[in-house]
Amino acid sequence: MVLELQSVSRMVEGRVHIHPTSLTLQNGTMNVLLGPTLSGKTSLMRLMAGLDAPTTGRILWHGEDVTGRRVQDRGVAMVYQQFINYPGLSVYENIASPLRILGRPKDEVDRKVRETAEMLHLTPMLARKPLELSGGQQQRCALARALVKGAGLVLLDEPLANLDYKLREELRVEIPRIFEASGAIFVYATTEPEEALLLGGNTATLWEGRVTQFGPTPRVYRQPVDATTARVFSDPPMNFTSALKQGARLAFGQDVTAPAEGNFAVADGAYMAGFRANHLSLHRPATSALDLRCKVIVTEITGAQSFVHVSHGEDRWIALVEGVQVLEPGQEVSLWLEPRHIYLFDAEGRLAAPASYAEAA
Amino acid sequence: MKSRSSAIVMVLYLLFLMIPIYWLVNMSLKTNAEITGTFSLFPNNLTFRNYQVILTDPSWYMGYVNSIIYVVMNTVISITVALPAAYAFSRYSFIGDKHLFFWLLSNRMAPPAVFALPFFQLYSSIGLFDTHIAVALAHCLFNVPLAVWILEGFMRGVPKEIDETAYIDGYSFPRFFVKIFMPLIASGIGVAAFFCFMFSWVELLLSRTLTSVNAKPIAATMTRTVSASGMDWGVLAAAGVLTILPGALVIWFVRNYIAKGFALGRV
Numbered sequence: 001m002v003l004e005l006q007s008v009s010r011m012v013e014g015r016v017h018i019h020p021t022s023l024t025l026q027n028g029t030m031n032v033l034l035g036p037t038l039s040g041k042t043s044l045m046r047l048m049a050g051l052d053a054p055t056t057g058r059i060l061w062h063g064e065d066v067t068g069r070r071v072q073d074r075g076v077a078m079v080y081q082q083f084i085n086y087p088g089l090s091v092y093e094n095i096a097s098p099l100r101i102l103g104r105p106k107d108e109v110d111r112k113v114r115e116t117a118e119m120l121h122l123t124p125m126l127a128r129k130p131l132e133l134s135g136g137q138q139q140r141c142a143l144a145r146a147l148v149k150g151a152g153l154v155l156l157d158e159p160l161a162n163l164d165y166k167l168r169e170e171l172r173v174e175i176p177r178i179f180e181a182s183g184a185i186f187v188y189a190t191t192e193p194e195e196a197l198l199l200g201g202n203t204a205t206l207w208e209g210r211v212t213q214f215g216p217t218p219r220v221y222r223q224p225v226d227a228t229t230a231r232v233f234s235d236p237p238m239n240f241t242s243a244l245k246q247g248a249r250l251a252f253g254q255d256v257t258a259p260a261e262g263n264f265a266v267a268d269g270a271y272m273a274g275f276r277a278n279h280l281s282l283h284r285p286a287t288s289a290l291d292l293r294c295k296v297i298v299t300e301i302t303g304a305q306s307f308v309h310v311s312h313g314e315d316r317w318i319a320l321v322e323g324v325q326v327l328e329p330g331q332e333v334s335l336w337l338e339p340r341h342i343y344l345f346d347a348e349g350r351l352a353a354p355a356s357y358a359e360a361a
Numbered sequence: 362m363k364s365r366s367s368a369i370v371m372v373l374y375l376l377f378l379m380i381p382i383y384w385l386v387n388m389s390l391k392t393n394a395e396i397t398g399t400f401s402l403f404p405n406n407l408t409f410r411n412y413q414v415i416l417t418d419p420s421w422y423m424g425y426v427n428s429i430i431y432v433v434m435n436t437v438i439s440i441t442v443a444l445p446a447a448y449a450f451s452r453y454s455f456i457g458d459k460h461l462f463f464w465l466l467s468n469r470m471a472p473p474a475v476f477a478l479p480f481f482q483l484y485s486s487i488g489l490f491d492t493h494i495a496v497a498l499a500h501c502l503f504n505v506p507l508a509v510w511i512l513e514g515f516m517r518g519v520p521k522e523i524d525e526t527a528y529i530d531g532y533s534f535p536r537f538f539v540k541i542f543m544p545l546i547a548s549g550i551g552v553a554a555f556f557c558f559m560f561s562w563v564e565l566l567l568s569r570t571l572t573s574v575n576a577k578p579i580a581a582t583m584t585r586t587v588s589a590s591g592m593d594w595g596v597l598a599a600a601g602v603l604t605i606l607p608g609a610l611v612i613w614f615v616r617n618y619i620a621k622g623f624a625l626g627r628v
Contacts, residue, residue: 049529051525051528051529070528071525071528071529072528072529072531072532072533074529076529077529078525078526078529080522080526082520082522084520084522084523084526086523086526086527086541087545088541088544088545097530097532098530098531101530101531101532101536102531142526145526145530149530149531
């Protein structure tokens with residue numbers, strides 16, 4: 001089973017929601033759509049589900065064109081960010097409803113409902129109404145309804161975004177397990193890079209209605225094809241500074257130079273250097289590390305880690321460092337960065353040289 | 362002390378509201394001689410003759426039957442037509458939808474007298490004069506817009522994602538609408554039906570203009586009670602009491618939603 005989008009696009013009232021996009025989702029894969037709000041995750045998902053018709057392009061399912069087919073006949077399932085259940089029906093009837101529509105025999109409906117409820121820990125709540133449940137249970141009920149009919153394509157649109165931290169952790173662990181049991185194509189939209197990494201599988205990064213990169217999640221994370229992907233797939237966002245390669249030296253930031261060897265052996269010219277917040281360190285990690293003189297703007301302390309917002313000349317960076325760091329605003333600090341953690345992007349934002357640590361992995 | 366004085370004010374106000382209704386009930390249980398001859402707070406000679414007249418004389422009770430027939434017809438037609446219209450207004454955007462929606466409400470503001478003449482002439486010429494359906498259709502003029510407004514407000518409260526989830530689950534539109542959607546807005550349907558019922562029930566001008574004998578409503582019957590022997594006050598009062606009853610009964614069922622209905626479904 002394969003879902004194939006062939007240069008699918010969508011325009012609404014003259015505005016482009018989705019630029020022509022081609023994607024192939026293989027059977028039994030977990031696919032994460034990662035992008036900030038309004039990047040087109042939901043729009044793309046609605047096209048996959050058949051809730052919206054694409055302006056151009058075709059959608060193939062098993063090689064069969066389903067572009068114009070009604071959503072009822074698509075055999076898809078979808079879970080929304082809001083907890084959507086039928087308020088008038090009990091949890092049992094909610095889960096049973098897709099099967100009843102299909103006209104399955106009573107005992108089969110009963111067996112499947114109980115199986116699915118068991119998997120999602122809903123068995124004690126079957127007789128209750130959805131609105132009498134907690135948020136996490138309501139969302140599990142919606143998940144159960146999506147899974148019970150054994151749809152080949154299961155779309156999850158930020159299913160955990162409206163849940164509190166604890167429940168989110170809990171369901172986040174369960175979703176890969178549920179996915180493996182189902183054998184369907186899962187598409188999971190999220191704004192959080194961390195969630196994409198936890199779920200694994202493949203990731204498509206979205207930015208302003210465009211899929212910037214699609215591939216196995218670790219590879220997209222380690223080897224972003226352009227600066228936009230790197231920015232999207234990085235939390236806090238990737239730090240950037242301008243860089244200049246001249247002869248044997250690579251100069252970047254404010255008077256920082258590194259020998260232009262290894263990955264930095266690129267053509268002479270202007271580049272953008274990018275590095276992740278967690279690769280900046282307050283202690284010198286290795287002799288080759290570069291010393292970046294920065295001024296502290298503000299420090300956010302979360303407990304195990306501290307986010308240090310700094311300025312380096314014109315650039316604003318965020319450093320994610322271990323432990324509680326008490327740094328006064330305006331204070332000068334040295335942040336250390338190993339050259340192997342630096343990505344170089346060319347003037348158009350395409351990756352010119354991957355960070356060498358990422359290639360090794 | 363303060364609560365007692367406010368309670369007194371409240372009781373006085375309620376008494377003030379209840380006086381006309383009490384007086385109506387009081388009159389309906391008296392004889393004509395007592396009504397016209399003396400002033401009494403209670404019926405001196407308690408009699409149910411007035412009610413007996415209404416319930417046995419076809420020219421009286423057929424008035425109720427006629428009224429109920431066209432009111433029910435009107436309510437059914439109004440709700441049936443307004444449900445899909447309200448759904449369209451709440452779910453889709455189309456050219457001029459906002460103007461059309463407002464225009465619907467402005468229909469409610471036109472005085473029925475304006476429409477009495479065209480309706481009378483139109484229905485006479487196509488043979489609908491003095492039929493129940495004539496009055497029911499005429500009342501749709503102001504009841505359909507009202508029902509659309511009330512239902513739209515209730516429907517807007519149901520997230521669109523429920524519709525989509527139902528389609529994804531495999532529900533066809535009619536099945537979704539009847540099985541999932543209508544139960545969700547059941548209270549809205551109840552309120553809209555109540556308002557249609559009440560406005561059709563109390564409307565006098567159109568119903569009297571469009572009927573003569575066969576479909577004559579009770580309100581019209583009540584205005585034609587001057588007979589050769591003078592006014593029959595007692596029977597008239599009894600008819601008034603019986604006219605209030607259906608509304609009071611129906612209002613009981615929608616008492617919890619009535620405020621939302623008056624706000625046209627908008628909270």
